Amino acid sequence: MNKIFILVLSLVLFSFELSAQKYAIIDTKYILSNIPDYKILDKRIKNISEEWQKEIDGKQAILDKMYKDYDAEQYMLTDELKKSRLAEIKTKEDEIRELQKKRFGYQGDLFKTRQNMVKPIQDRVYNAIQKLAVARSYDFILDKSEGITVIFADPKLDKSDDVLRELGIKVTN
Numbered sequence: 001m002n003k004i005f006i007l008v009l010s011l012v013l014f015s016f017e018l019s020a021q022k023y024a025i026i027d028t029k030y031i032l033s034n035i036p037d038y039k040i041l042d043k044r045i046k047n048i049s050e051e052w053q054k055e056i057d058g059k060q061a062i063l064d065k066m067y068k069d070y071d072a073e074q075y076m077l078t079d080e081l082k083k084s085r086l087a088e089i090k091t092k093e094d095e096i097r098e099l100q101k102k103r104f105g106y107q108g109d110l111f112k113t114r115q116n117m118v119k120p121i122q123d124r125v126y127n128a129i130q131k132l133a134v135a136r137s138y139d140f141i142l143d144k145s146e147g148i149t150v151i152f153a154d155p156k157l158d159k160s161d162d163v164l165r166e167l168g169i170k171v172t173n
Contacts, residue, residue: 024138024159029145031125031160034169041117049110052103056096063092128166132159 032038070085077085103109133141141159161171 022136022138023157024133024136024141025144025157026129026141026163027145027158027160028125028143031163032121034164034171035121035125035167036169038118038121041121045110045114045117048113049104052110056099056103059092059096059099063089063096066092124167125163128163132162132166 066085066089070089074082074085101108105111129141132138144158164171
């Protein structure tokens with residue numbers, strides 16, 4: 001009986017502690033999508049990505065032609081020529097795979113380009129969030145855009161527009 005009383009008392013005190021905390025919810029995707037510099041950089045990154053994809057698609061078209069040519073000619077080729085052609089095809093496949101990995105893989109060129117171009121903006125947003133949190137005495141701020149799932153969020157808790165104002169960006173909602 002004594003243990004139950006202590007447990008219930010602990011839960012009541014814990015719930016009072018939780019309700020005393022001050023928190024906010026933001027949406028970094030929304031914030032970034034409202035920063036003009038980010039939109040420009042994002043478009044530039046998409047253009048770079050499309051150029052790299054065209055490069056890969058061109059190499060893939062050459063590989064496809066190599067396969068078709070091989071299929072059409074394989075019956076007329078000697079075993080040695082077949083091996084040679086298949087080796088060329090395999091080399092081309094490996095080259096394309098490596099290029100895809102280099103451009104779009106984890107820690108690839110696209111990742112590094114995005115990181116180098118966008119990091120200064122992300123740092124500005126992070127600093128604005130920190131400044132807002134300190135100025136308004138928030139205990140924590142949740143980002144609802146990725147990673148953390150928020151099933152319900154009271155709209156008055158969303159401080160994304162405040163972060164944009166802190167960055168000096170007019171909100172047109």
